[in-house]
Amino acid sequence: MATEATRLAPGQDLLAELERLFAETGAGAGCVLACVGSLTTAVIRFANHPESTSLAGHFEIVSLTGVLSPDGAHCHIAVSDGEGGTIGGHLMLGCRVYTTAEIVVGLLPGVRFTRPFDPRTGYPELAVETMKPEEE
Template sequence: MEHAPTMTAVAARLTPGQDLLAELERLFAESGAGAGCVLACVGSLTTAVIRYADRPESATLTGHFEIVSLTGVLSPDGAHCHIAVSDGEGGTSGGHLMEGCRVYTTAEIVLGLLPGVRFSRPFDPQTGYPELAVETMQPEEE
């Protein structure tokens, strides 16, 4: 009986001042994988740059924020991630993760790498955005 390849994980800790999105994309690119996802992220930010639902512009929040959720799909074409952060009063904001989110004390990240799969983001004329395309790879194509 043949088994499908097993997902592998990459774990990293980001340090103060690093850009969360840029580092996610760097870690994924360095892995050489064709498809990945964010399995876990806990940490804090001093700047959160978030694009809220159905808004063309981003909002920049400054202060001290806990990362309460980060989820995303990683491809060689870039990352598509959503984040939720909470402030010192428990107020929570969330949306599309943008560049410029700066780590406060730490961001502890675990990425899942998916063998045998390649994600890409071709332009979808129906939505007007680059959208996810999933391709199953043959072992000799990986």
Template sequence: METRPVAVRLHPGQDLLVELERLFAQSKAGAGCILTCVGSLTTAVIRFANRPESATLTGHFEIVSLTGVFSPDGAHCHLSISDGEGRTLGGHLMEGCRVYTTAEIVVGLLPGMRFTRPLDTETGYPELKVETIKPDEE
């Protein structure tokens, strides 16, 4: 089955992760991914690699990259941003990222697939499980 694209534009002040999760939940799809995103933020909340806590950054940032997958269990997304000097930071996207002027996003819904996130005893985290499903199970 083919990927079904869904495009959305977020407005100033909207929370990037909250709106992405809302969009996916409304689709009632079993699996999805981010195809592309361009935009800007005034607040970025990122959990950097191997850190238990997130960092909150304020200013004006360009969204350089946004990648991720969606399941009914939640989203797993990574964000890269750059500041006015071109310095780039990235990590795990957290709630609290506020759109500055726009965020133009295309999400791909994946018919015939279901993503879940059961606890992985090897890592201790809920990790992606990919299932192929029949059209009548969607």
């Protein structure tokens, strides 16, 4: 596994920058290995809700996990507020970095992730393809 690391600056969009970083690698499959930082806006889609919720304030990123593909990222985030209350769900566009977001991404050789539509779930779902060395 190869890795890429970056630091996001105040005001940057966490998901947009994560997808940009991954796209620039040209990799076919990846995952979020680590992320620590803070947000002023957290946009999260909660379980079994069709729409996202935008939260304003100061939040610590206590967890970010996800699968990265050329078709886009599927990430979940947990953030805590100033009293330690923690909330989490699906990471959406619009999460704005407060002071920093330090991110490490793993790049998986020999694998390509795609997200074809799955009629059973109604969502684009992960498909894993093993690549031949000449296809990488």
